[in-house]
Amino acid sequence: MKIKLLILILLCANLLNAQSYKYAHYCLDSLISKDFKGRGYFEDGDRVAANFIERELIKNGVKTVKNNPYQQKLPININNIESVKLKLNSKDSSFLKLGEEFLVYGSSPSVDLIIENKRPVSVDFNSKKLKDKLNIYANKVVLIDLKTTDISKVSSFIKLLIEKEITPKLFIIQNCGKLQFPIGRNNIKFPIIELRDKVIKKKIDYLELSVKSKWEENYMTQNVWGMVEGKSKKDSFFVFTAHYDHLGKIGEDCYFPGANDNASGVAVLLDMAKYFSQNPSDYSIVFIFTTAEEVGLLGSKYAAENPLIELDKIKFLFNLDMCGTGSGGIALINGKKETKASDLFMSINQDKLYFNEIRIGGESCNSDHCPFVMKGVPALFLFTFGCEYNEYHTVSDNGKGLSFTKHLDFCNILKDFIEEYN
DSSP states (O other): OHHHHHHHHHHHHHHHHHHHHHHHHHHHHHHTTTGGGSSSSGGGGHHHHHHHHHHHHTTTTOOOSTTTOOOEEEEEEEEEEEEEEEEEESSTTTTBBBTTTTTEEEEEEOEEEEEEEEBOOOOOOOOOGGGGGGGGGTEEEEEEETTSSSHHHHHHHHHHHHTTTTOOSEEEEOOOOSSSOOBSSSOOOOEEEEESSOOSSOOEEEEEEEEEEEEEEEEEEEEEEEEEESSSEEEEEEEEEEOOOOOOOTTEEEEEOOOIIIHHHHHHHHHHHHHHHSSSOEEEEEEEESSOOTTTTTHHHHHSSSOSSSSGGGGEEEEEEEEOOOOSSEEEEEETTTTTHHHHHHHHHHHHHHSOOOOEEEOOOOOOOHHHHHOOOOEEEEEEETTTTTOSSTTOOSSSTTTOOOHHHHHHHHHHHHHHHO
């Protein structure tokens, strides 16, 4: 009889674990579907995602924060690429495959260009006189090969051209390998395209480029807030954040699913919200699903400036971004500053053996914890790592192979932290 009871308990435990994985995958699969349009700002992908998150919170019994709406509206400026076509070599060539063979920078303007028999201008990044000769790039086709330089130098050079109001006719970066899409934080005066391979050698025989973009000021997007009230310490809060926005879509056929970045973090948050709604903590647990992280942490900045709870009553904040792996372990960014929290995570892991490794990182303003840290809120940015999945900001971040390797362990270490932190 005792053996049968033990087997029944183990089966129930496994069923609960499977249900947790199942719910996380349901959330992930929903968020990365084409219906969500890359969770960007072209065709209201961000609003589709926010409405989904709100519905899940309601379904799981997670309440609003102090009678506020679930959605906290805020304005942003965004440049959307509505369509783009590129043809190279000859008029009879096929158009290149958007997202696979080329991309356009999200800040590019609308243009229609045909370039024939032109030698592009190269850039000598080692020249000490580079900044003094920027005018030579005005109204020229600039060609950069990433086999001979790195993208950080290219990005700095582009910023310099913009700052000095130098406007090339076209800026081309080739040999990019994996094509990563920079979203349109602003609207610049010249188009920038990325080519996966080395397509152009010494001369452009034929190039046809058409870009249609739209600059929108004060586009209304939204954070989504939810809360599970604590059993005894209702005015003391643990806060979870994860950005739900991603890079959106270009035209009808090219969209960025954003599975690991950051549908994975949103799935973890929704699963944690579901858990705490059924198993309330002594403390109140607040969940903030932020928008516009990819545009410069705008959603989290707005949330920190216009909080629905008092920031000085936050015991700790966890920001989750890219949480679909874990075979290697987890990282705690800002952990070298928040030594008490880092030590507790290390201690829990030593006892429970959740992860092979916990890496402690320094301060970094690279995700949604940062605006809260700047307001004095104790916080960590957590992400999982492992060799099982490596896509980031590409059309291939589609969730294939993203298995939530350590999902239960990740959730459990966070629950244990809340139980033990004082």
